[in-house]
Amino acid sequence: MATANTAATPTIVVFDLGGVLFDWNPDYLYRKLIADEAERKWFLANICNGEWNLQQDGGRPLSEATATLSEHHPGHAQLIHAFYARWTEMLNGTLAEGMAIFEALETAGVPLYALTNWSAETFPYARKTHPFQSVLQRFKDVLVSGEEKLIKPDARIYQRMLERIRKHYPGAQAEHLVFIDDVQRNAEAARALGWRAIHHTSPESTAAQLRAWGLPA
Structure with a gap:
């Protein structure tokens, strides 16, 4: 999906996991x-x-x-x-309303990534356990803070996410990214780096903002 300022580069959505898609x-x-x-x-x-x-x-x-x-x-x-x-x-499964947003974007062909603050020792459980495993497999890439030894809102972890996105989309820039996180300081850190960011306080408000940016939700 392209917008006026992204030319041929897709608009890319980066999800936090806990509190947005996963009920932890x-x-x-x-x-x-x-x-x-x-x-x-x-x-x-x-x-x-x-x-x-x-x-x-x-x-x-x-x-x-x-x-x-x-x-x-x-x-x-x-x-x-x-x-x-x-x-x-x-962990209590997935959050249905957050997943509805995810699935609307996925159906429309929007590239989806995940950027999560999560221990490297506990994350393998999610990678191999239903229903988390099936969701994680649908992202193009998942960046886990504990594996990188960097945590949001450190600017370096957002830069690392962008570098990994560029492996798939070499022309990707910060302004092509939309970030969704339920922690305000994490959303603000992304916004300070030029990302479009949503502080996820409710599925309704997140969906409304995505639609305002021309994305399906």
Whole structure:
């Protein structure tokens, strides 16, 4: 698909995975382990929180992360260990409305890529497990932060994604790319580099923005 400013180069859509296409939420596991909602929210905000998990997405070994955090919070060691020991229980399939956007673009022949903050140690599970495997196989390429040891919103990971896209589309430029991510700072980082970016707050708003750019959704 081409637009006025892309000439013969297709408009290319790059998806984040968790929160856009895949339903990942630590709460799915910890509801089973911490019955009290306030206590559970405190634990996930202060112990096994997003910033801690992001370090593993950047390449830190899971064993090291678990051991170090357990040393700092020995009273919560069992719950900390469960985070990665039972990590697959945080995944709850695909998100139907996000997948509907993906499939509309795919049907129209729009090239699709994925750029995800995800641990290199846990991502192989998605590569071999239904329904994630079947979705991942439909992307032209999937860039995983833990494998690159770079994480969004670091500008270098977006540049690396563009370099990999250029293997298929040598003329691709930042302005040819549309990026969809449920984390605002990740979308803003892409936008700062010249990508068109959507902070995915709802499938409806994402679809509306894609249509405004002339893409099917």
